[in-house]
Amino acid sequence: MSTTEERAAEQKRYAAGKSVLDTVDERFGSSRFLTSVLDKIFPDHWSFMVGEIAMDSLIILIITGIYLALFYVPSSTDVIYAPTSGHVYAPLVGQHMTEAYQSVINLSFNVRAGLIMRQAHHWAALVFLAAVLFHLCRVFFTGAFRKPREVNWIIGVTLWLVVILEGFTGYSLPDDLLSGTGLRVIYSIVEGLPLVGTWIVYDFWGGSYPGTTFLTRLFVIHEFIFPLLIVGLLTAHLMILWHQKHSDFPGPGKTETNIRGSRVWPQYALKAGGLFMIVTGTIFLLAGEIQINPVWLYGPYNPYTVSIGAQPDWYLGWLDGSVRLWPHWEFASFGHEIPNPVFPGILIPGLLFTTIYAWPWLDKKIYSDYGAHNLLDRPRDKPFRTGVGVAAIVFFADLTIACGSDILANDFHVGFERVIEVLQYGALLGPVVGFVIAYKACQALQRTGAHPIQRPLGGVIIRSANGAYHTLSDHHGNGHGDNGHGDNGHGDKADAVANGHGTAEEAPAPVGAADEPAGASD
Amino acid sequence: MTAAARSRRLLAGPLGLVALAVVVGSVFFVTGTQAHGQSNVVSTNPSDILAGQQLFQEHCQACHGYEGEGGQTSAPPLVSVGAAAADFYLTTGRMPLNNPGNEAARHHPFFDATQISQLVAYVNALPTITGTNQTGPTIPTVAPLCPTATPDPSDPGCVTLSEGLQAFSLNCAACHQAAGSGGILSKGNVVPSLHNSNMTQVGEAIRVGPKPMPVFAPSQMSDQQMSAIAQYVQYLHHPADPGGLGISHFGPVAEGFVAVLFGFGILLFAARMIGTRG
Numbered sequence: 154m155s156t157t158e159e160r161a162a163e164q165k166r167y168a169a170g171k172s173v174l175d176t177v178d179e180r181f182g183s184s185r186f187l188t189s190v191l192d193k194i195f196p197d198h199w200s201f202m203v204g205e206i207a208m209d210s211l212i213i214l215i216i217t218g219i220y221l222a223l224f225y226v227p228s229s230t231d232v233i234y235a236p237t238s239g240h241v242y243a244p245l246v247g248q249h250m251t252e253a254y255q256s257v258i259n260l261s262f263n264v265r266a267g268l269i270m271r272q273a274h275h276w277a278a279l280v281f282l283a284a285v286l287f288h289l290c291r292v293f294f295t296g297a298f299r300k301p302r303e304v305n306w307i308i309g310v311t312l313w314l315v316v317i318l319e320g321f322t323g324y325s326l327p328d329d330l331l332s333g334t335g336l337r338v339i340y341s342i343v344e345g346l347p348l349v350g351t352w353i354v355y356d357f358w359g360g361s362y363p364g365t366t367f368l369t370r371l372f373v374i375h376e377f378i379f380p381l382l383i384v385g386l387l388t389a390h391l392m393i394l395w396h397q398k399h400s401d402f403p404g405p406g407k408t409e410t411n412i413r414g415s416r417v418w419p420q421y422a423l424k425a426g427g428l429f430m431i432v433t434g435t436i437f438l439l440a441g442e443i444q445i446n447p448v449w450l451y452g453p454y455n456p457y458t459v460s461i462g463a464q465p466d467w468y469l470g471w472l473d474g475s476v477r478l479w480p481h482w483e484f485a486s487f488g489h490e491i492p493n494p495v496f497p498g499i500l501i502p503g504l505l506f507t508t509i510y511a512w513p514w515l516d517k518k519i520y521s522d523y524g525a526h527n528l529l530d531r532p533r534d535k536p537f538r539t540g541v542g543v544a545a546i547v548f549f550a551d552l553t554i555a556c557g558s559d560i561l562a563n564d565f566h567v568g569f570e571r572v573i574e575v576l577q578y579g580a581l582l583g584p585v586v587g588f589v590i591a592y593k594a595c596q597a598l599q600r601t602g603a604h605p606i607q608r609p610l611g612g613v614i615i616r617s618a619n620g621a622y623h624t625l626s627d628h629h630g631n632g633h634g635d636n637g638h639g640d641n642g643h644g645d646k647a648d649a650v651a652n653g654h655g656t657a658e659e660a661p662a663p664v665g666a667a668d669e670p671a672g673a674s675d
Numbered sequence: 676m677t678a679a680a681r682s683r684r685l686l687a688g689p690l691g692l693v694a695l696a697v698v699v700g701s702v703f704f705v706t707g708t709q710a711h712g713q714s715n716v717v718s719t720n721p722s723d724i725l726a727g728q729q730l731f732q733e734h735c736q737a738c739h740g741y742e743g744e745g746g747q748t749s750a751p752p753l754v755s756v757g758a759a760a761a762d763f764y765l766t767t768g769r770m771p772l773n774n775p776g777n778e779a780a781r782h783h784p785f786f787d788a789t790q791i792s793q794l795v796a797y798v799n800a801l802p803t804i805t806g807t808n809q810t811g812p813t814i815p816t817v818a819p820l821c822p823t824a825t826p827d828p829s830d831p832g833c834v835t836l837s838e839g840l841q842a843f844s845l846n847c848a849a850c851h852q853a854a855g856s857g858g859i860l861s862k863g864n865v866v867p868s869l870h871n872s873n874m875t876q877v878g879e880a881i882r883v884g885p886k887p888m889p890v891f892a893p894s895q896m897s898d899q900q901m902s903a904i905a906q907y908v909q910y911l912h913h914p915a916d917p918g919g920l921g922i923s924h925f926g927p928v929a930e931g932f933v934a935v936l937f938g939f940g941i942l943l944f945a946a947r948m949i950g951t952r953g
């Protein structure tokens with residue numbers, strides 16, 4: 154074939170392909186949409202990818218969850234374990250159990266890939282909540298919740314709450330000894346609520362504990378209601394993010410009205426896709442190699458039996474710890490005795506979550522800053538906020554440790570009462586100490602301009618012509634109005650040039666009525 | 676970005692796939708169970724009793740008194756504790772104590788098997804020697820496991836793991852944890868893990884009740900149940916762990932550690948490698 158013929162054939166193919174695309178495009182306007190999607194720019198600071206780790210774990214949770222739902226039987230009907238075929242777990246043969254528990258045992262021993270799916274589902278849930286919490290902290294410490302992103306903060310905290318509840322309902326479905334014990338604790342806490350308590354548990358459990366309708370309801374909640382809520386909220390979360398565009402740290406060439414980073418296609422998509430594969434790989438690695446929640450060892454739930462070490466999953470540990478650390482005080486109001494667990498189980502979490510929800514507005518008051526921000530704070534720029542965050546982390550960590558206090562006491566051979574006492578003081582004093590240390594550390598970092606991990610404290614000392622000394626950071630100042638903390642050794646400029654794919658730039662969505670940047674797409 | 680950083684980023688995806696492959700290839704298995712029982716006979720041979728008396732005078736008398744009548748210290752009288760108590764305290768290395776104030780905890784046994792059987796023979800003979808007509812439980816015999824998972828009607832002498840699990844979770848899990856990993860009682864009492872106790876020791880612990888553990892007398896717990904528990908505890912030493920590493924069967928606390936530090940740790944590292952710091 155000659156070159157001209159080749160070129161003609163090529164053009165023909167191209168025209169054919171183009172006409173198909175055009176046909177689609179003329180009807181759906183998809184190319185404009187696609188271009189705007191694929192050219193979208195995301196900053197690629199590593200801490201922004203943790204939200205994606207959460208999203209990836211959620212995808213794994215949904216896929217493995219669908220598989221489990223094919224085999225789980227949400228029924229409290231009493232059966233006697235006597236499988237007729239396949240693997241039999243001998244230590245359970247002949248025992249009374251609910252159909253739900255039996256179906257989980259069969260899922261673990263008889264269903265092809267059932268156990269690895271169960272384990273992947275559970276590990277993914279634990280990793281998911283770690284990612285959500287880290288993501289929440291990232292948003293908090295960088296001030297990403299400030300105007301215009303307050304709504305996403307509210308949606309985020311709600312997501313966290315719903316995800317915790319989703320995890321707890323899932324943990325309760327197998328109806329084994331541990332999950333039954335956990336439900337029993339929640340039942341007592343809710344029942345203890347003044348006035349409404351008994352009604353709520355009556356409606357929810359359909360009578361007394363454990364009841365016969367409860368597992369079915371729990372399943373519907375875990376399988377439909379919460380997942381729909383989570384996916385719905387997450388969609389809103391991401392649409393808002395998409396519209397407002399991601400915030401970024403200040404740096405050379407970064408302003409309140411531009412975004413630098415990678416385009417969705419191809420760079421960012423490849424990064425995100427790679428991360429998804431790593432998340433999948435890690436979760437299935439755990440699922441294949443490390444056993445989680447061996448319900449067959451715990452045995453079926455039975456109201457007369459208890460096991461020590463019946464803790465909830467780690468993300469609810471703080472609630473269990475709060476109940477453990479609360480002193481045995483007794484309160485009565487209007488002649489009505491309020492049961493003890495109500496305070497640590499409902500009052501304390503209520504106060505904490507209210508504060509977290511309200512933080513964007515508290516933050517505005519504290520800093521008298523009601524303006525919109527697309528550039529993030531570095532944690533050190535706001536010592537007070539960072540201090541509060543560290544104090545909260547210390548408090549949650551203390552309560553979480555309290556949840557494992559019996560195992561701690563056992564492993565380190567110290568008295569249980571001793572451990573509790575230490576943790577009680579820890580819950581009161583730890584946050585104060587954490588606050589002070591964080592506050593001072595922020596101030597010190599502000600002075601030196603050094604990065605806390607990468608560079609030793611100190612800086613470059615310059616001697617001027619007249620013999621005076623000053624450091625580079627003195628020279629540049631450190632107010633957060635100064636975006637160009639160019640002395641912090643990030644090497645942003647060099648990176649942008651050597652990046653290969655080049656740093657892309659875009660304008661963020663309009664945030665205020667005023668200075669509206671031209672060419673905001675979306 | 677440096678060459679090293681780029682290759683790190685390129686590697687990340689394939690690494691995830693390799694991990695996935697490892698997983699898909701992992702194997703499931705259920706291990707077999709132990710079919711034997713354990714029985715011990717206490718010697719009544721005078722030469723054993725005599726040898727036991729000598730050992731007793733050398734190692735125990737200072738605390739427990741000349742003929743086990745109890746001493747000035749906190750050591751209890753041994754006259755009528757019975758063979759099970761002596762055997763339990765000696766084979767688990769709890770006795771002899773170095774110091775009356777010490778806690779009687781599990782150690783490597785101080786005596787060898789012959790010496791222990793001689794001391795047990797002596798303690799067993801104490802009621803006769805001192806003319807007391809009261810005596811404690813003798814070393815229990817643990818029945819073997821039935822060859823089938825369900826009780827075997829033709830062999831009433833055997834027990835099943837299923838009976839064991841039921842009786843264990845009803846009577847023991849509250850202190851020793853559902854998988855026998857141990858726990859804590861109030862007032863600083865540590866409840867030991869059962870992963871080192873053999874079947875005879877479990878039977879003895881049930882009948883003797885090493886303080887602060889309660890005694891489960893035959894009137895409360897049949898020999899059948901006792902044997903079933905002992906067999907089940909034996910099974911718990913190496914339970915079928917079809918899901919992989921058992922991480923000491925400590926449950927949610929250990930699992931949380933693994934998930935947050937190991938699982939999420941890897942992912943955080945990956946995010947750091949993929950993302951930038953700019």
Ligand code: HEM
Nearest residue numbers: 201204205207208289292297305306309310312313399400
């Ligand atoms: C189901 C759990 C959640 C998922 C899957 C999720 C996912 C994401 C993703 C993928 C992003 C963009 C990347 C990033 O900045 O990390 C994001 C941004 C954001 N998230 Fe979440 N998130 C969740 C929960 C939360 C929580 C608990 C909060 C805080 C209370 C929160 C507040 C925010 C905010 C304010 C942004 C905007 C950040 C910015 O523009 O700088 N999210 N989320």
